[in-house]
Amino acid sequence: MASELCKTISVARLEKHKNLFLNYRNLQHFPLELLKDEGLQYLERLYMKRNSLTTLPENLAQKLPNLVELYLHSNNIVVIPEAIGSLVKLQCLDLSDNALEIVCPEIGRLRALRHLRLANNQLQFLPPEVGDLKELQTLDISTNRLLTLPERLHLCLSLQYLTVDRNRLWCVPRHLCQLPSLNELSMAGNRLAFLPLDLGRSRELQYVYVDNNIHLKGLPSYLYNKVIGCSGDPQQKDRGPWAWRPEENRAKPLGHLQDWDSTPWETCLRVLGSPVCTWRCEASRTPRCIKFLTPTQCRHDGREAEGHARADQQQEAWDSHTLEAQE
Template structure:
């Protein structure tokens, strides 16, 4: 097997191959033949999936300087060396199905990188600094970060499925070129409220995050995957909470009944406040003696006039969070145009778990 491997690499070097396939070779170490002499200067694509590699050589970029795609799917890689940041032409890096527990920030120095695949690892978090797109360029303490920020500005596809992530760095929402984000099968309980605010981000997949019960309303008109998220709740009937302001009593949404239970999460305070304020403000339009609009900031007034969406079940306004419900539909002639699928689906958006449970396309 060793002689066959050496022969394959020697032929690739002699004939100046641009693609080299070393999949299924039972490799436990990175082949030294690849790093011999000047390496493979012409090589652009290296496929090494389904081996037993545990690490990568420090001189990888020096010996393979023209790599555009590097596929390391299904190995046992625990650590990626800092030197990987020197692969300046790398556009696609696949580290799926390895044993990574952290993402080395040097990956961020890959300015040409468009596809980053980290699915099926042991990641518990993504370093916030890695996604920082607004560094303090004058600060020395942040200067080391600046070397790899240019890369993340141009990420288009990020896949981190089936890891152990429990939160999403907020700066990830601000990447101007990110088109597709897949974080299915993690431990997410919430998403940043402005995820989806970027027009470029069109595809978000968070399927099978069982603790995730709501989506930011900026995802309202995006293509989303959210099956297997959340679970139906049963909350015993208790007296609705409310607060009074002068002669009026304002009731809070029904989710407040779930406070303290292990089955549901309370809506963000901002959402509760905005919904209550929305109804209160519209009450003012009927009763000029209550809550003068002059007391509210202009930006807040504009948001109250135009919520980001309304519940399909009860038309309740939604400002920061929605509850999606997927309805598979019958086959249609046009459905086959969508990535070979033969069925299409309708996603309903609800304002609460109660509306989510009771909404039906026929209702």
């Protein structure tokens, strides 16, 4: 195995390869052959997925100065070293499925970085320097232990896709609404109780996923012309006097609601956390189910209410006319 590895790296050096694949090699240390002499000056893409690496060398940027993409998915890396900030040409960094506990502030020096994937690690926070990544388009930090998002995340003006699923977020900072290029926001499986009222105001934001946030009571009105995924927690199905319907526990894209007129009354009715209850006989021991108002029901109820109001106004006008005639 070692001789084959040396041969692969030697060929890449002699032939000035731009891509080097070292996946599934059971590597426990970064190969010294990559760091010998001048390194691999022409290498642009390094694939080292599914090994057993625990750290990265400090002189990585010196030996691989033209690295554009670095794939380290499924290793055992605990800390991103400060030297990572010297890879000035790096555009894609994949450290998903590792054991990361700390991301060093020097990551903010990767000014060319466009795609950062840190999913399925042990991160409890991200440094505010993430906000210095002006070219960042994709950020995946799902399946970690995050309680909050980076303070300066709203400064990532090129960010288009943000995935924060399966963390421990209680709230979404309002400055997140200032991201001008954000197209897709996924925050499923957190502990969200509310969302910023400005969320969805940007025309660029088209997809919002908040599945399995069981404390979430409502959605901002700006989101009702977006594609939304929203549901209750399937684990709550058999708890307490309320029971969620199984078909309502899955993520459902509700679709665009631009094809039907919207009135303030309908907007008030479209509330996630205000279900209409259907009571069943206690003797049957059948759990009481929750029905959520659909857009069609909201429109019907809203128009019915408006109809009643209009009828009341006509009745008042008729009564007034009759009274004047009698006088």
